[in-house]
Amino acid sequence: MHLYGMPAKMDEILEVAGRYGIPVLEDAAEALGSRYKGQFCGTFGEFACLSFNGNKIITTSGGGALVCRSADEAGVTKFLATQARDNAPHYQHSSVGYNYRLSNICAGIGRGQMLVLNQHIAARRENNQKYMQMLKNAPGISFQDNPTTDFESNKWLTCIIIDPKKAGYTREDLRKKMDEHNIETRPLWKPMHLQPIFHEYPFYGNGTSEELFNHGLCLPSHPTLTQNDLQRVVELTLPSIVGHR
Ligand SMILES: Cc1ncc(COP(=O)(O)O)c(C=O)c1O
Numbered sequence: 375m376h377l378y379g380m381p382a383k384m385d386e387i388l389e390v391a392g393r394y395g396i397p398v399l400e401d402a403a404e405a406l407g408s409r410y411k412g413q414f415c416g417t418f419g420e421f422a423c424l425s426f427n428g429n430k431i432i433t434t435s436g437g438g439a440l441v442c443r444s445a446d447e448a449g450v451t452k453f454l455a456t457q458a459r460d461n462a463p464h465y466q467h468s469s470v471g472y473n474y475r476l477s478n479i480c481a482g483i484g485r486g487q488m489l490v491l492n493q494h495i496a497a498r499r500e501n502n503q504k505y506m507q508m509l510k511n512a513p514g515i516s517f518q519d520n521p522t523t524d525f526e527s528n529k530w531l532t533c534i535i536i537d538p539k540k541a542g543y544t545r546e547d548l549r550k551k552m553d554e555h556n557i558e559t560r561p562l563w564k565p566m567h568l569q570p571i572f573h574e575y576p577f578y579g580n581g582t583s584e585e586l587f588n589h590g591l592c593l594p595s596h597p598t599l600t601q602n603d604l605q606r607v608v609e610l611t612l613p614s615i616v617g618h619r
Pocket of ligand 1: 375403404424
């Protein structure tokens with residue numbers, strides 16, 4: 375899974391998966407247009423999924439796409455996604471299918487959206503650059519950024535981590551302050567093992583995902599944000615403002 379558009383460490387993942395014969399299924403829902411070592415996310419695994427949900431880099435209002443390696447796999451996928459209908463004039467089913475197809479209206483919207491994909495990526499990257507520039511001296515705030523030039527995130531969302539000791543406020547203080555000003559921000563994803571539905575299950579980890587969830591915040595990142603909008607968000611992160619009610 376490529377988080378917030380940042381490519382995962384694909385070399386390491388593919389090496390381990392290859393060693394144990396594990397097929398790699400890529401969740402590239404957030405990473406359309408991102409690249410790892412020059413190669414697009416969504417083209418590394420056996421299969422990959424993309425999302426065109428309303429909040430994504432391009433949208434069809436809902437739905438997504440499966441990326442696969444062969445026409446045969448695409449054929450089986452379409453067969454299963456369109457109720458597994460046998461080749462007969464009447465409705466006949468020899469296997470169980472699903473109604474997972476994207477409607478033709480949504481697909482039409484998607485074709486139009488593909489034309490603006492590069493513009494959306496450029497605008498989100500620009501937002502990210504401006505936030506990083508404007509907040510570079512803000513105490514206790516760090517950014518999710520490309521760790522090396524091998525990683526080229528589409529910067530779907532600009533995500534920050536707040537160190538409460540250095541910033542003088544917590545992630546929640548900032549989120550609430552933004553909310554008071556009618557600016558929606560979100561904590562980073564809640565880890566799966568903290569989801570109530572999985573509370574009985576074993577979990578292996580080192581606390582990194584909890585740490586990110588507790589201290590991380592996604593800032594407004596839409597391509598249509600203006601310089602003034604970004605400025606408003608940045609001003610609200612000043613310790614004197616967050617602390618003041
Ligand atoms: C990483 C990731 N995977 C899967 C999904 C689900 O995609 P969809 O909403 O199109 O079902 C999302 C977001 O919605 C996502 O961010």
